Amino acid sequence: MxxxxxxxxxxxxxxxxxxxxxxxxxxxxxxxxxxxxxxxxxxxxxxxQNKEDVFCHLLEWVTGKIYKNEHAAISNEHTALDKLRAYVNTAFASPSDNRKFYRVYLEFLSQSNHNEQFRQINDQFYENCWSIGREIVQLGQKEGTFANVNIDKASYAIRALIDGSLIQWLMRNDDELHAFYRDNCFETISSYLTNKNRQNSDQLISTSYPEEGLIL
Amino acid sequence: MxxxxxxxxxxxxxxxxxxxxxxxxxxxxxxxxxxxxxxxxxxxxxxxQNKEDVFCHLLEWVTGKIYKNEHAAISNEHTALDKLRAYVNTAFASPSDNRKFYRVYLEFLSQSNHNEQFRQINDQFYENCWSIGREIVQLGQKEGTFANVNIDKASYAIRALIDGSLIQWLMRNDDELHAFYRDNCFETISSYLTNKNRQNSDQLISTSYPEEGLIL
Amino acid sequence: MxxxxxxxxxxxxxxxxxxxxxxxxxxxxxxxxxxxxxxxxxxxxxxxQNKEDVFCHLLEWVTGKIYKNEHAAISNEHTALDKLRAYVNTAFASPSDNRKFYRVYLEFLSQSNHNEQFRQINDQFYENCWSIGREIVQLGQKEGTFANVNIDKASYAIRALIDGSLIQWLMRNDDELHAFYRDNCFETISSYLTNKNRQNSDQLISTSYPEEGLIL
Amino acid sequence: MxxxxxxxxxxxxxxxxxxxxxxxxxxxxxxxxxxxxxxxxxxxxxxxQNKEDVFCHLLEWVTGKIYKNEHAAISNEHTALDKLRAYVNTAFASPSDNRKFYRVYLEFLSQSNHNEQFRQINDQFYENCWSIGREIVQLGQKEGTFANVNIDKASYAIRALIDGSLIQWLMRNDDELHAFYRDNCFETISSYLTNKNRQNSDQLISTSYPEEGLIL
DNA sequence: CATGAATGAGGCTTCATTCAT
DNA sequence: TATGAATGAAGCCTCATTCAT
Missing domain, CATH: 1.10.10.60 (Homeodomain-like)
Known part of the structure; x- marks a missing residue:
């Protein structure tokens, strides 16, 4: 090209x-x-090729950009907590940036349920985000700063809380709450990661679900 | 009628x-x-009246249903941890129910950014969800089970993690992971809420954001 | 019935x-x-039977009403000029009545071009109106008040001027002009009917029209 | 464009x-x-832009065309009566043209009662038509050919009679009557304009109308 | 007699896509 | 390369008409 x-x-x-x-x-x-x-x-x-092709490239481009930015941010720090802080702060870049990205990202997540290509691109984005989480948790455990949580589980939870927080913030549509959500997100994660008194239960309890369609 | x-x-x-x-x-x-x-x-x-009217009523109905279900579930329990477990378990009702609700809910969240009515209905849903969280945290603090976290912040974080986890689970499109995410969600929240060694920082650090549009 | x-x-x-x-x-x-x-x-x-049937009966009813009203009015008068005045005054009943009737009547005239039934009902209405005109002109000529105009032509022109004036008045949408148009209509007709110095030309000049569609 | x-x-x-x-x-x-x-x-x-936009432009175009045609016709003549004859003859261009224009024009007049744009376009058309009438009457009075009628009133009446005649002709749906209506229209107008024995009553008699809705 | 729920045809409008220039 | 005119499919919505109650 x-x-x-x-x-x-x-x-x-x-x-x-x-x-x-x-x-x-x-x-x-x-x-x-x-x-x-x-x-x-x-x-x-x-x-x-067509409209959908535009959006595929758009999703790829924008999630790639987000990841690179976050990755760069944690590379500049050296302790686990500093990296975590950098991760969260970069994910919560600014009200303007977050509004732009998460509005668009939400649209893509919706579409992903009906569009395999979008889903795959997001899968890659998830992998990237989790790798950041893993790196931080691993370091924290090596440092002795963090508790002995399962690294994968922690990295999933970290991204879930970041996304969940920013989506909630977005829906509330109040820029003033941005720093509040950012700090709450960081505190929640760090508090969770540093709690060494947990009763760890890595075993998965097999679950039997009720019949389909009970609720809706 | x-x-x-x-x-x-x-x-x-x-x-x-x-x-x-x-x-x-x-x-x-x-x-x-x-x-x-x-x-x-x-x-x-x-x-x-029209298509949009259908969707408004749909969003109202479905979020109302979800809330009532969750509210009923915690009412049956008596300790904070049991209520929390019930809350999370009910939010993670079943792969089938969660897939149905969160797919549709994601669509509505996307639309909410361009539709004031949707936004307001979701605001109400958030309020309802937070009230559940507040009730649990308050009880846990009265019991002495939970640390002295800010109740509002905790209730925001709880819902953010539930939504964030279920969205992540949904996007991974693997029913086998449902119990895993459910339990991880519960553990993360309970670990966070029971960590009494936190360095509490309720003060809000004033933040200066970089110029607009740095990232995207 | x-x-x-x-x-x-x-x-x-x-x-x-x-x-x-x-x-x-x-x-x-x-x-x-x-x-x-x-x-x-x-x-x-x-x-x-259906919607069109409603409108047919409506047109019949409303034009019948108008005719009866006008016919009754001239019956009360005895001289040609008084009858003429009564005719015009009744046709120009009031701004409110005229607006109502001519708005609806215009709609029917439009439709008549695509609806044979409407056309026939209007034909009958025309006949009725012309008969009023003829009666007045005939009397005026017997009285010696009116010039020796062709009775049919005069009755056509009278109704044309009444309708044309009321349509013009309607389109101008100014109630203040109602009396003005009414009086102007009467004066024009009476002036025309009483002009005995006309060069009467009842012979029809055969006309050759230009080819079709010259203008539009 | x-x-x-x-x-x-x-x-x-x-x-x-x-x-x-x-x-x-x-x-x-x-x-x-x-x-x-x-x-x-x-x-x-x-x-x-949409269907209505088409019709607005159509009305504008067609009334403009009619006016220009009529205006051109009277410009070629030099005496008031010749101009009047030309005006009427051009307004009564041909059965085919008149049927086309007045059918469509009637539709627009109906719509004008519910459509402000149509009304305004027709207002302009009226102004144009009246200006033709005024020019003719003014000249006729300067020549001494016409009586001392009010120029505005005369120009209104002239157009009312032209429109009223052509609408009546149209509704009768008989091309043979075209020349008849044309000549009757001309004779009526000229007879009215040349009647110098009128009892002129320019004063407006204040009118009290009966209560609303008496007739219909 | 009267109601109003239900049907489904049809019109306006929007827009992705194509293609001649 | 770039333009934007043209096409025609498809969706929302309105509403005359039917018909069970």
């Missing part, structure tokens, strides 16, 4: 991101994207 | 739920809903 | 008239008519 | 005119227009 083509594609992806952010995944038209990119309507079709 | 009308509306909401679950919010047509409800095309428009 | 049925039909026609007046012919729904008549939706279909 | 676009729009307007003429305003579908224009269904929406 020529250099110019790559530039055009990036230009279109940025426009698509902005369009999804402002209008929502299913309300975005190719015309919208063209408008935001300041190009004509045919260009998008020229550089991407 | 007559009894029969109420029944019809419920029938349509169930159909809409199923339709959103299977096809995704924006792919659902009124014809789909009619098909799932086994009625003719015009019926949905007869009982609801 | 039973007395009650006749009453119901009249009730529906009144409602239909009001509905057409307010919403326009093609925007009127059977539900509208039912609402104005304060009956349920099925009633209209019960008393009339 | 490019030249080609303007051509396309004109093409669509012609098609819309034909469609309204044949099917009536409210029976015309965008598909009809597309069919008459021999283009695909989406084209009309491409060149006009």
């Amino acid at each position: 020529s250099n110019k083509a790559a530039k055009r594609r990036k230009q279109i992806l940025r426009a698509a991101f902005q369009a999804v952010f402002e209008k929502g995944f299913d309300n975005v038209t190719l015309q919208d994207i063209a408008d935001y990119a300041d190009v004509s309507k045919g260009v998008t079709s020229y550089y991407f | 007559s009894n029969k009308a109420a029944k019809r509306r419920k029938q349509i909401l169930r159909a809409a739920f199923q339709a959103v679950f299977e096809k995704g919010f924006d792919n659902v047509t009124l014809q789909d809903i009619a098909d799932y409800a086994d009625v003719s095309k015009g019926v949905t428009s007869y009982y609801f | 039973s007395n009650k049925a006749a009453k119901r039909r009249k009730q529906i026609l009144r409602a239909a008239f009001q509905a057409v007046f307010e919403k326009g012919f093609d925007n009127v729904t059977l539900q509208d008519i039912a609402d104005y008549a304060d009956v349920s939706k099925g009633v209209t279909s019960y008393y009339f | 490019s030249n080609k676009a303007a051509k396309r729009r004109k093409q669509i307007l012609r098609a819309a005119f034909q469609a309204v003429f044949e099917k009536g305003f409210d029976n015309v579908t965008l598909q009809d227009i597309a069919d008459y224009a021999d283009v695909s269904k989406g084209v009309t929406s491409y060149y006009f």
